[in-house]
Amino acid sequence: MKNHNKYHPVARAVKFGLAASLSFGITALPVMAQEEVADTAKKEQAVEKIAVVGSRSAPRSIGDSPVPIDIIGGEELNKNGNSDMLNLISTTVPSLNVHSQPISDAATLIRPINLRGLSSDSTLVLLNGKRRHRASVISFLGGGINDGAQGPDLSVIPGIAMKQVEILRDGAAAQYGSDAIAGVVNFVLKDAAEGGTIEIKQGEYYEGDGTSTEIAANVGMPLTKDGFVNASVQYKNVDATSRSVQRGDAQALIDAGNTSVLTPAQVWGSPEINDDITIFVNAGLDLDNGGQAYMFGNYSERDVRGGFYFRNPHNRGGVFSNDGGETLEVVDTTGAGGCSNVAISGLNHQQITSAVGALPDNCFTFFEMFPGGFTPNFGGNITDTSLAVGTKGEFKTGFMNGIMYDFTGIVGRSESMFQLFNSVNASLGPETPTDFDAGKYIQLEKTFTADFVKYIAAGLYEDLTVAFGTQWTEESFEIVAGEQASWEVGPYVDQLSNGSNGFPGFQPQTAGTSVRRNYSAYIDVEAEFTENFLGALAVRFEDYDSFGTTTNYKLTGQYRFNDDWAVRGSTSTGFRAPTVGQANVSNVRTELNQGVLVDVGVLPATNPVAILKGATELEPEESTSFALGLVYTGYDFFVTADYYRIDVDDRISQSAPFEVTPDDIALLKAAGVRGIDSLTSITYLTNDFDTRTQGIDIVANYSADLLGGRGNFALAYNWNDTEVTRFTAITGEFRVSRLEDDLPNHRATFTWSQSWDDWSAFLRTNYYGTYQGVHADDPGLTTDASAKVTLDAEVSYYINDNFIVSAGAQNLLDNEPEKLTPELGSILGAKYYETSPMGINGGYYYLKGTYKF
Template identity: 80%
Template sequence: MKKSNKYHKIAWAVKVSFAASLSISASSLAVAQEQATEIKAKEKQIEKIAIVGSRSAPRSVSDSPVPIDIIGGDELSKGGNSDMLNLLSTTVPSLNVHAQPISDAASLIRPINLRGLSSDSTLVLLNNKRRHRASVISFLGGGINDGAQGPDISVIPSIAIKQVEVLRDGAAAQYGSDAIAGVINFVLKDAAEGGSIEVKRGEYYAGDGTSTEIAANIGMALTKEGFVNLSMQYKNSDATSRSVQRGDAQAIADAGNPFILNPVQVWGAPEINDDITVFLNAGIDLDNGGQAYMFGNYSERDVRGGFYYRNPHNRGQVFSNDEGETLQVVDTTGAGGCNNVGIVGLNHDQITASVNALPENCFTFFSMFPGGFTPNFGGNITDTSLAMGMKGEFKKGFVEGISYDFSGVVGRSESSFQLFNSLNASLGPETPTDFEAGKYIQLEKTFTADFVKFVPVGLYQDLTVAFGTQWTEESFEIVAGEESSWKIGPYVSQGLSNGSNGFPGFQPQTAGTSDRRNYAAYVDVNAEFTERFMAAAALRFEDYDSFGTTTNYKLTTQFRLTDDLALRASTSSGFRAPTVGQANVSNVRTEADQGKLIDIGVIPATNPVAILKGATVLTPEESTSYAFGMVYTGYGFFVTADYYLIDVDDRISQSTNFDVTPEDIAALKAAGVTGIDSLTSITYLTNDFDTRTQGIDIVANYSTELFNGQSNFAIAYNWNDTEVVRFSEITGDFRVSRLENDLPNHRATLTWAQSWDDWSMLLRGNYYGEYQGVHADDSGLTINASAKMTLDAEVSYFFNDNFIVSVGAQNLLDNDPEKLNAAGSAILGAKYYETSPMGINGGYWYLKGTYKF
């Protein structure tokens, strides 16, 4: 006899918030006795359900035909991490996060990598609604993320989260662009009562990076029929330094220069001040049986990090134009008599005497910065969003029985760039030393209409049909910097560079807004043919006003061999549309090549100079994914194993650097690119290579009673391999090597969580396989780095039902990442290769107090 669909009654009641508190994830840990009780109750009463991965109906995790990790809010609070990036990287081994010191805007908003693909290949949702991208484009993105523009996950505080779903499978046919590697869905807390307050203090073993964090959550009733759940977080973090003195700076100091700082250049985490985030989630039941909902956030922080050192003897177009043979001297009045000062073989006192002997109308920056200077790059990052909608079920007419969800989402990210302790050399002695370099603003508006209908067709369950439409508008704005940050001063003609040194401000000619619109329609069908066999299919059509249309599909199936063992498989096509920012951005960045600084202009692919160097108009990336795996749930075990294969054609990334000729410089000036007088090369974003990524995810969890308490064990393992199967000289061999080798092929975590009446304990081992150590994107500073292991630990004491104190450490044994050799350290003053997957800052301890009410 045909059965009614068992998910019909709950499908849309959990559209925004998942009706469960059990966490089954890469670490899948319950760390307190109360959680163990919930697990037993959950096993007896209801199944864990998930929305992400199917646009049709919720489904239990073990019944899902695609791999999904569900990480509960309580689990996210463990381990002492202070931002969402690190929280996820310790629970999902196929997700990597790199700290990127001295990487321009990539230091302000760090990108993530799921299954070895770029950060903008993972779609991010908030309460199942598309999250807007960050305004930052990662020009120095550690190879894999060069040119990527993904969302800023770090603004989401763990205290606001009920749970996180990580779909490790392509899902463009259900959600549209960006879902090539998978989908991460953050579900906000929706309790109408209670709450918590957390205070945390931590510091690295080295004595720096001190952080203070205060977070709170409160649930309130909105009349008798609704809720308002409010979360807030405020934190400050000091900078860290894992640096040694640069060899060139030490040589100048040894020659008697007392103005050389030690170290002159800092590699480490940036300073973060006044990092405040507020998240709101609200809903209310309507008289017609539906629900109105609203959620959003306001987030703001100030970030300030290091930059490359400017040597007072040889920095081109500032101190010297002949690589340190002489100091460049300019005439400030036209009176003449200003000859360059020879410095070869002279000590500091002799150089100073020669500079002091210059006529009054003669000027050299050595007199203003005798020890050189190291700019600080920073910014103010503001992130806001608001989503509103209504959902329910039509009660009469030809649409009777169809569930609906109408919503609108607006998201905005603004990055205001600042440069401190720098100069605009072309302004000579009148230059300021601090600059407002301009802004990037990303604005997205999305409106959706989603529907679900359960259709009786004689199968084991009613056929579930989901369909809907979506309209999106995206804009990217460049706001000009203050005049001094880009102005061409009077001393350009005498060989000095214009623009704030290190990050020239955006010129008015570059400023402006570019936008794009697209609409989409989809259908998603889910059929349970028998109690043991189900299959689903999805099809999505999109039309972009910039490049045209695309149609993508997805097929999934699961067959349950026994009550405990099931097989699953999927195949899909996908795409990632180039962002408006990627198509229109212009910038100048500074890189190091064996210690020598070079300025590189980033220009749009449509720029005539870029076209001369081989650029073409950006087109969408296209992907094809295949996966198959198994799920086992017997005898207290939860085990999944999945193989995946992802082919991506025409991937978007940054080209290799191309030399700039005098003719190119003239053309760049005409195009309005800033800072061009000091350029030695250019680069642009391009569709130039194809990749094949394959891997295996294994997750295993087991719970039992040991040592008179509840024990929970989890192991999660990922093998991931990326091969660049097509590329040209536009990408270049070095970038191919970074794409294939920078991330470890093997990652694993092994976790033990133990709980008693008044105590709980967590112990996690993290394994990082061999990887390519690269520093400063320099092919000359590259090594095959060895595998590493770290250990995390936390102990909590429950004074009562309300108050908990926790103490813990990340990288408990303070294991070092891969070290640069002496020669490499001397060039750029760093201790470690910056591509270290375990980070470069070492051990970190923390103390946290939590009050629940």
């Protein structure tokens, strides 16, 4: 039994049109990056040129799609040194961007993506054609575009488990429901019933850090004679990176004789990832009634630990000093008295140490515990689980005779446990622990779908496809309180701040579960009126128990002039419902503002203090999309060019910070919020602005016999421009500039893949146009960053039919991102602006061994 495509829940959806909540109008598709193919058993078969995402009708030839879709084969995904799925797909699809997120609270743990310049939760993610649950993390430091976004965690999906990845670059909320404003990413799991692969990969950055070790395996097994089980496992560890310089204030302490300061005192770089394990299983079985049963799911877990901001031992407010470093704050631990603050202005380290040492035994200052200051590490444990079970087939009798069905139940859960290391709850004084469990976010989603398809003879070129169905979803977001020491109000709160410094734990008053339910119904009709003309219409109705109903449509079409040329287009409306987490989340974080650390509180839009600052209850985003494209297929060329425009009203994002007064803090405390004594400002999520995004995607592929082997060339280019057409002071000018300028307007990749009998190689050029460089989400730290070019390369040798050895590099020439000036670098302790589309870590090389059986 070579391959059980017929059992695969999504592959059957192509044949019978039964993918859950999928509409029609998307058929055979352009291959974004064609796999290397040789006329030998040593080489892999070419990636399928049919996408299962979208269409309810039978697959058609490549180029017949009314909307643009990229297909990335499993082998193409593995031609990268970095196995993070975010990096794998972003290096292939120019309209998809991923930023590194150093020192970004929860965004460090789960990085968001951007398709066509929209936020990560504007892109719907599917697994085997079924809706994937969101991550529990909400990105409050999400690089401007993703501030407040709650998208799925793509990093848990291993490349070795993938048969292919399909990226629909078109508004599709009318087909799939909420979140598909920018498009859809569908991950298709392998479904072979025999054979397998084992990979071992080792690599590190040119700087000598970020060393990663990965072991991955995939195996296909028969499930009786009528089914399959395909399992994949990946285990990896990744060391942290540092692209830091010593902070100026830390160096000044060292120059003054302080030998307790670390070098560097603060780290900007990628986090450390430990014991990252993920398991995916995909199974299918033929049933006696002619139908099929299917099941797929995953278990994933990892520990992440990243850097945070340096706490200066002279002037960090609420811990060391409350007057900017004029004196050290001293507390009386027994009530015996005689504990005056220590004047330190103008003193060197030895003099300060002597003055502190002369304090009575009952007097305590945190300078005694941390004479060199301290730098918290922010991290956590991330777990992700999902299970989808379903059955599909065709009714054979009764009034439903001839109608095909697909019934599915899905449950997905994401849990993020937040931890803070090397920090303090200052209000506890000398009794404070230094490591804290700050609490958890838990996202749980349950979805049930019933989908039906009927082919009706209507006198057209092909039978009319009529699809209809319904979906029910329950979504919950839970906040679990942190350990008591992480939020406790200690005995010294009148002088020192309470809560774990940098990320106060969630308090019991904040803990709880919020739930929302919704149901939807849709009808899709697809018609091939003639051999050359295809048209489709989808209408979807959704009812949410939180904000009411919405109805959306999508109209698509394609006209083929001849065998080589075709024109295609679409127009649609869409929406994105605010998540339960966005409506109810609250926390406190630390930011850098004009070189000074400040604590910023995030409040629900329904909080009285947030309302006082202009907040209103969140409403859905609404969108209107339009696209028009041209397709050419001839003389071994495949070329598509598509223009798109997406207007989004009432977009959800994080507000600008608002100053917090003592009266505001008193109100917050009265509402049960703790850990806010050092708050200087608050933000909240809001529907405050509208955007218009437009762009052009060009994809070109060409294959030919070359240099004694087979050469494949792929060019992909994206121009994307976002304009904020409406906003108020709640959003603010700085947030607008981030939305409009942080991502490059121009991105392109050009890939040359070459294969021979025993060798294969590829070279990819990545181009990133000019963009706005921003550091630490600080409006005072921006620059016009220049365009960048990087090269990726890999060479593979096929030792025999089973063993392959590969060596490669990403950013082969070690091109640098935009650098901070030496003056700013000294203040911030960093080398580069963090909003770099190419990342900040530089060149990376790797060696990989593969065994196929």
